[in-house]
Amino acid sequence: MIADCFGVKMLGKLSSTLHRYMSATSYRSDVLFKIHPTVCEALAEHRPVVALESTIITHGMPYPQNLSTAKEVEDIVRAEGVTPATVAVLEGKVHVGLSSDELDFLARSKTTFKVSRRDLPYVLSKGLFGGTTVSGTMIAAHKAGIPVFVTGGIGGVHRDGENSLDISADLTELGRTPIAVVSAGVKSILDIGRTLEFLETQGVCVATYGESKIFPAFFSQKSECTSPYNVLNAEEAAELIASTLSLGLQSGVLLAVPIPDEHAAAGQQIEEAIQAAVTEARLKGIRGKDVTPFILHRVNELTAGQSLKANIALIHNNARVGSQIARTLAERVHHPRGGCRNHVNRNQASKPQTIVVGGINVDFIAKGKSKKLLLGQTNPGSVCQSFGGVGRNIADCLSRLGQTVLFISAVGADSHSDAVLNHCRHMDTRAVVRMQGQRTATYCAVISESGELSLGLGDMDIHQEINKQYVSQYEDQLTSASLVVLDGNIPVSSIDYICSLAKKHSVPVWYEPTDADKACKPFVSESWKALSYTSPNLAELCTMNQTLCLPTPQVLPSSLEDVLECAATLSRPLLEHLHCVIVTLGALGVLVCGEHEAGTVSLRPRKHKRKGRLCAVYYPALSIRSEETVNVSGAGDSLAGAMMAGILQGKDTDTCVRMGLLAARLSLFSPHPITPSLTLDAILPDRVHPQPWPKPTCMWMES
Incomplete structure (x- = not known):
C-alpha cells in the first residue's frame, strides 16, 4: 500500500514536472x-x-x-x-x-x-x-x-x-x-x-x-x-x-x-x-x-x-x-468544387466579403443504438470525430457556397489544431491564431438513437483568446465587410468592440448565440442595437428577452401553434432595432420575423428606418426519418450559413430560407457538421426540390 502511494506521488511529481517543462519550452x-x-x-x-x-x-x-x-x-x-x-x-x-x-x-x-x-x-x-x-x-x-x-x-x-x-x-x-x-x-x-x-x-x-x-x-x-x-x-x-x-x-x-x-x-x-x-x-x-x-x-x-x-x-x-x-x-x-472559381487578386483577398469571428472545436459525437440511454453504465453505440465550432461551421458553409470569407479564431498548438486546420484548407484561416500552451477546444456530444442531444461536454477556454486585442488587428477588414458574423463563444468585450465598429461604418452583423447561456452577451449592453440579424432557438430567444428585462414564459410551449405565437411575441421587441430575427425551431422548421415585403419578410440589409408592418413567416422543416439522422450538431449552422449565402447573393427570401433548409438536411445525413458534399448546386431549391414546396404561413405582428 505504501509502495503504491509512493508510486502515485512520484507519478504526480513527474506529471507536474513535465507540465512545467512543456509550458516553459512550448515556444521552442x-x-x-x-x-x-x-x-x-x-x-x-x-x-x-x-x-x-x-x-x-x-x-x-x-x-x-x-x-x-x-x-x-x-x-x-x-x-x-x-x-x-x-x-x-x-x-x-x-x-x-x-x-x-x-x-x-x-x-x-x-x-x-x-x-x-x-x-x-x-x-x-x-x-x-x-x-x-x-x-x-x-x-x-x-x-x-x-x-x-x-x-x-x-x-x-x-x-x-x-x-x-x-x-x-x-x-x-x-x-x-x-x-x-x-x-x-x-x-x-x-x-x-x-x-x-x-x-x-x-x-x-x-x-x-x-x-x-x-x-x-x-x-x-x-x-x-x-x-x-x-x-x-x-x-x-x-x-x-x-x-x-x-x-x-x-x-x-x-x-x-x-x-x-x-x-x-x-x-x-x-x-x-x-x-x-x-x-x-x-x-x-x-x-x-x-x-x-x-x-x-x-x-x-x-x-x-x-x-x-x-x-x-x-x-x-x-x-x-x-x-x-x-x-x-x-x-x-x-475555390472548392461548386464554389466560386473566378480569379481573386491579392487586393480582393485582403478585403473579404464576409468575416466570421467565432470558435473552432474538435467534436466527438457518440450516438446510442438503443432508444433510451442508461446513466451509470456503458451503452452500445458509435463514436466518431468531426470538426465543428459554430464560427468554423458557418465559415465552412459560406466558403463551400462560393463566398469569400475571412475566419477569425484561435486554436492551441497541438495535434487537434493540426487536424482541424488540415480539414479547413478550403477556407481562409490566416486569421486563426495558434496559441502556445493552450488546448484546442473540444466538444463531446452524446445523442440518442433518434438524434436528439442527451449530454454535451465542452473544453472551450481557448475561445477567450479571441479577445478585443486580437480581433482589432483586423479592423480594416471588419469595417469594409459586407457582413460580419459573430458566434456566442467569443468574449463580450470582442462583441462590444465589433458592434461599435459595425454601427459606425454601417456594416450588417449577424449574431448566432450558440446556446441559451451565451445568448445574452450582446444584450447586457447597447451592443444588440447594432445587430442586423440573429438566429436563436426558442430558449435562446427567451434569454435575450430576459436580459432586456422583458416578460418571458416560465415553460416553453410544445404545440406548433403555441410555439409560433411565442416565438413571434418574443421576437417583436428585438425588431425595434434588428432587421430580422430567424427563430430556428428544430424539427418544426424556422420562423422568419421582420419587415413585411411582397408577401414575406425582407432579408436584404436596409439602410433606412423601418417603414412597413412587421410579420413572421413560418417555413416547415423538410421531412426526414430519424433513422437517417447521423449528426445533429451542424444542422442549425448549415441553415444559418446557407441563408447568409443566399442573402449575400441577392436571392429572394423564400429561396434563402429553402437553401438553408436543404443545407440543414444535408448536414443531418453527414457525420460532419458541414457536409463536404455541400455546394451551391446541391441546395438550389428549383434544382434539388422542383416539386411544389409547402406554402409558408404569414403571421402579422402588432405595431
Whole structure:
C-alpha cells in the first residue's frame, strides 16, 4: 500500500514536472523553425508552395552539379507559378526556404549531417548543419503548412530487409505525417515489392502518376510491381491530396512519377548497370550499410556518368509535375468544387466579403443504438470525430457556397489544431491564431438513437483568446465587410468592440448565440442595437428577452401553434432595432420575423428606418426519418450559413430560407457538421426540390 502511494506521488511529481517543462519550452518549436519571408508570404496569401529536400545537395551529388541542380529545380518551380521552399538545418535551426548564399554554403560544405527524424533532436541541440532527408523534410514541411513535397526518390526496404530490418525512415514518416510526396518511385537496388507492402501497412495511399498503375523504379519507367491506384493528371492528383487532408488522416500520399520518355532509354541502361553492381556486391560479400554507397559508385563508373545526368533530368521532371499539382491543389482548396472559381487578386483577398469571428472545436459525437440511454453504465453505440465550432461551421458553409470569407479564431498548438486546420484548407484561416500552451477546444456530444442531444461536454477556454486585442488587428477588414458574423463563444468585450465598429461604418452583423447561456452577451449592453440579424432557438430567444428585462414564459410551449405565437411575441421587441430575427425551431422548421415585403419578410440589409408592418413567416422543416439522422450538431449552422449565402447573393427570401433548409438536411445525413458534399448546386431549391414546396404561413405582428 505504501509502495503504491509512493508510486502515485512520484507519478504526480513527474506529471507536474513535465507540465512545467512543456509550458516553459512550448515556444521552442517556433524558435527552432525558421520560415523564409518569401515562403511565409506565399503561405499567408494561400499561394502554392513546394517543399524540396537538401540531402541531394549535401550528400547526393558532387559540387558544382549539386548547386546548379538545386537552383535549376527552384527555377522550374518558380516558372510554374509556385514558391520553392528548400529545407535544411543551419546552425541548429530548421530553415524552410533558403537564400542563394545558403544554397551555395550547403553545396560547398563537407561537414554537414544527413538529417532524418532520428537525427533532428541531436543536430538542433548542438547547433549543427545538415541536409534533410525525405523524412526530415516532411516534418519541416508539415510544420510550416506545406502540403506538397518534391524529391528524386524515396528510401525503402533494403534487399534482405526481412533479416536485417534495414528499412528507411521515409516509409514510417509517410505513415504518420500528412504530406504528399512526389517522387520517381524507389531505386531498384531496394526491394520494391516489400517497400510497397510496408507502405500499405503504414496506411499510405500510393498512386502512379499517368495512365498506368505500374510502379516506377527511379531510372526505369517500370518495375515488376504495381501501385494500388493511378492519377491521370495534376487535377486528379490534387483531388486525391485534398481528400486525404480533408479526412484528417495522419498518413501521407506517395505519388510515383515515371522518368520521362526521352530519358527512358538511358534509364534502362542504368538499370542494367545497377543489376550488375548488385551482383558484384553480393559476390564480394559487401553487406549492410556499405551496399548502397558501393552500388551507386559502381553504377556511376559503369555508365560513365550517365546515371548522374538521368538523375538530374528525373528531378527536374518531378519538380515540374509536383509544382503543377501544388498549384492545382491551391486553386482547388481556395475555390472548392461548386464554389466560386473566378480569379481573386491579392487586393480582393485582403478585403473579404464576409468575416466570421467565432470558435473552432474538435467534436466527438457518440450516438446510442438503443432508444433510451442508461446513466451509470456503458451503452452500445458509435463514436466518431468531426470538426465543428459554430464560427468554423458557418465559415465552412459560406466558403463551400462560393463566398469569400475571412475566419477569425484561435486554436492551441497541438495535434487537434493540426487536424482541424488540415480539414479547413478550403477556407481562409490566416486569421486563426495558434496559441502556445493552450488546448484546442473540444466538444463531446452524446445523442440518442433518434438524434436528439442527451449530454454535451465542452473544453472551450481557448475561445477567450479571441479577445478585443486580437480581433482589432483586423479592423480594416471588419469595417469594409459586407457582413460580419459573430458566434456566442467569443468574449463580450470582442462583441462590444465589433458592434461599435459595425454601427459606425454601417456594416450588417449577424449574431448566432450558440446556446441559451451565451445568448445574452450582446444584450447586457447597447451592443444588440447594432445587430442586423440573429438566429436563436426558442430558449435562446427567451434569454435575450430576459436580459432586456422583458416578460418571458416560465415553460416553453410544445404545440406548433403555441410555439409560433411565442416565438413571434418574443421576437417583436428585438425588431425595434434588428432587421430580422430567424427563430430556428428544430424539427418544426424556422420562423422568419421582420419587415413585411411582397408577401414575406425582407432579408436584404436596409439602410433606412423601418417603414412597413412587421410579420413572421413560418417555413416547415423538410421531412426526414430519424433513422437517417447521423449528426445533429451542424444542422442549425448549415441553415444559418446557407441563408447568409443566399442573402449575400441577392436571392429572394423564400429561396434563402429553402437553401438553408436543404443545407440543414444535408448536414443531418453527414457525420460532419458541414457536409463536404455541400455546394451551391446541391441546395438550389428549383434544382434539388422542383416539386411544389409547402406554402409558408404569414403571421402579422402588432405595431
